Amino acid sequence: MxxxxxxxxxxxxxxxxxxxxxTLCITLAFVLVVAVLGWRGWQWYQGxxxxxxxxxxxxxxxxAGQPGEDSVARIKAxxxxxxxxxSKTGYTSRGVLVAAQALQQRGDLAGxxxxxxxxxxxxxxxxxxxxxxxxxxGVLLEEKQYDQALAQISExxxxxxxxxxxxxxxxxxxxxxxxxxxxxWQSAIKxxxxxxxxxxxxxxxxxLGGV
Numbered sequence: 001m002x003x004x005x006x007x008x009x010x011x012x013x014x015x016x017x018x019x020x021x022x023t024l025c026i027t028l029a030f031v032l033v034v035a036v037l038g039w040r041g042w043q044w045y046q047g048x049x050x051x052x053x054x055x056x057x058x059x060x061x062x063x064a065g066q067p068g069e070d071s072v073a074r075i076k077a078x079x080x081x082x083x084x085x086x087s088k089t090g091y092t093s094r095g096v097l098v099a100a101q102a103l104q105q106r107g108d109l110a111g112x113x114x115x116x117x118x119x120x121x122x123x124x125x126x127x128x129x130x131x132x133x134x135x136x137x138g139v140l141l142e143e144k145q146y147d148q149a150l151a152q153i154s155e156x157x158x159x160x161x162x163x164x165x166x167x168x169x170x171x172x173x174x175x176x177x178x179x180x181x182x183x184x185w186q187s188a189i190k191x192x193x194x195x196x197x198x199x200x201x202x203x204x205x206x207x208l209g210g211v
Contacts, residue, residue: 050091053082053091057078060095061098063075063078063102064098072106075099076099078095082096087123090125093123093125093128094128096123097119097128097131097135100115101135103115104138104139104142113136116132117136131160134164136149137150137153137167140152144174146171149167149171162187162191163188165188165191166192169184169188173204182205189201189202189205
């Protein structure tokens with residue numbers, strides 16, 4: 001009898017505990033299952049997005065390596081899709097840089113500028129913005145928009161100090177400011193140190209003669 005009474009007391013205690021906490025346990029278990037499924041679903045979605053973005057990036061690279069007006073249209077189409085549908089993937093910013101370079105080489109300066117301006121203003125990949133600004137300054141230089149070009153490279157991150165100074169010298173020279181251009185190139189050489197590009201910059205300085 002004592003055993004049966006003890007068992008009954010345990011059952012009563014368990015029933016009372018379940019009545020008090022049962023709903024909470026079920027809710028927590030449900031939330032845990034949903035969280036796990038959600039995380040796995042998110043991982044699948046991210047992987048799917050990355051795979052699709054890679055496909056468009058490869059198509060853009062392929063088009064960039066081909067001549068003709070048709071390739072320009074495909075470059076722009078692939079870049080537009082990457083920016084609109086896959087802007088958060090690493091392939092998009094890289095694709096935009098490829099597109100901008102390809103368009104600039106084909107003489108489509110407006111198209112190249114539009115690509116780089118998007119990368120500077122809208123891309124979440126902030127690490128590529130200094131490079132995008134340097135390249136945009138080069139595009140604006142070709143368009144003879146010298147003041148706008150200088151504005152892009154007015155503040156140089158330490159890693160880009162030499163390259164920004166070199167580009168600034170190019171712009172200043174075309175503005176007829178040879179002395180300032182020489183000073184910018186000298187700053188570039190100092191910042192770049194032993195980089196082989198300094199030999200090219202030195203040739204620019206030498207070409208100025210006694211300025």
